Amino acid sequence: MALVQRAAPRLPELFGFAKRSLKSLRFPGESLDSSSSPTLAYGIHVFHCPDAVGIVAKLSESIASRGGNILAANVFVPENNHVFYSRSEFIFDPIKWTRSQMDEDFNKLSQIYSAMRSVVLVPDQDPKYKIGILASKQDHCLIDLLHQWQDGKLPVDIACVISNHERGPNTGVFRFLERHGIPYHYLHTTEENKREEEILELVQNTDFLVLARYMQILSGSFLNSYGKDVINIHHGLLPSFKGGKPAKQAFDAGVKLIGATTHFVTPELDSGPIIEQMVTRVSHRDNLQSFVQKSQNLEKLCLSRAIKSYCELRVLPYEDNKTVVF
Structure with missing residues (x-):
């Protein structure tokens, strides 16, 4: 097998974090x-x-x-x-x-x-990476990715948006997707049925997936079947707060530093190689609304920056569970 391969969407096996153990990581995507x-x-x-x-x-x-x-x-x-x-x-x-x-x-x-x-x-010759975006109720990361894509700042083609939260035809996201011809799929999920087989069918022609605040855990079976990389964003409120309404928990605790982390999804929950991390300060002057807004802004920036780094071949595997990000 030739070791030189073009970083084109038709070669997603270059990366393969989702289905590999932490002992055999492979990587990528500038323009x-x-x-x-x-x-x-x-x-x-x-x-x-x-x-x-x-x-x-x-x-x-x-x-x-x-x-x-x-x-x-x-x-x-x-x-x-x-x-x-x-x-x-x-x-x-x-x-x-x-x-x-x-x-x-x-x-x-x-x-x-x-x-x-x-x-x-060679960006001018190679097709762009084709991605699928998974989202739940929160729209901030999804909307940011859509706007960056529209403005030509995100070097990808969006194949579809999948959500376990229904969005009506009068919502801004639905109208945007309809206007640009991007398929939107609502799949109601339960604890017993995560609809993973249907998701796999919808994303089979994508090169990697982005979880834009998708509040469902993807199973190891899904990751193995998909076989390509999945990038996730989550809050990094410091100190960390688990469970529901983490921003309110952190606000009530009076934290002074909040953050966001973008990483690859592996079978080990929230343990995949980190691509990007960002932090910002909050203070006693913040109310809950401004606190949440700062946290969401950080998540948007952290996710988009990680996707760009991936597509620009800035991310390489290092040791068992680390990355080199040039």
Whole structure:
């Protein structure tokens, strides 16, 4: 099997956090402005292999020998771990360096260094990732993702929105989805029936899923059957408060710092690799309404930033349950 693979939606098996144990994580997704020349294209390459002398030089040579120019490069070599991570952004002439030749060149490097991961992405040539969004009653994360997608700030195609909360035809979300031709599916769930088989049927052609405050636990069976990555957002109220109305619990306790965490969903509840975390301060001047608003704003920003990082190939697996985020 070729180790070099294009980071296109048709290759979701590149990532596979959902169905893998924490011992065998795999990862991803930037999109820069390549307008410096109308003839140039922009590409990204990520590389993960055992550490060795000269890898950076060989990567640079591979790009430069085809007339490409590196715009930015990030390297991480953890101490005493003997592994190498890199993410390179480069511009190139797509006529002089064809995509098939690019794959061949990076594949040679993969073979030389026994790479665990070598992924190429050319945003102007590759289709966008196709995602499914799952949501419950709270709309703030869902609405934010829809607006960012509409404004071209979210580099994905939304295949569908699924919810266990019914939204009528007169609601803003329903009208937005209808106007843009995005299917909306309401699936009433119970403790006995989470409707997972129907969800699987609806999302079978997606590349990853986003839980935009979806208040249902996805089973290990669902994750294994889906076989691709699922990204989740939840509050990170500090100190943590469990159960119903966590924001009110935290407000009543007078906390001074609140947060949000975006992570991959694994069979271990809320234990998947973390992609993004954010915090903000609250004070005695906040009432419950402003407290909740700050928490929700943080969740929106944390989720959208994580999705962009994923799609821009900024996230790589590290050790059993960590991530390198360039």
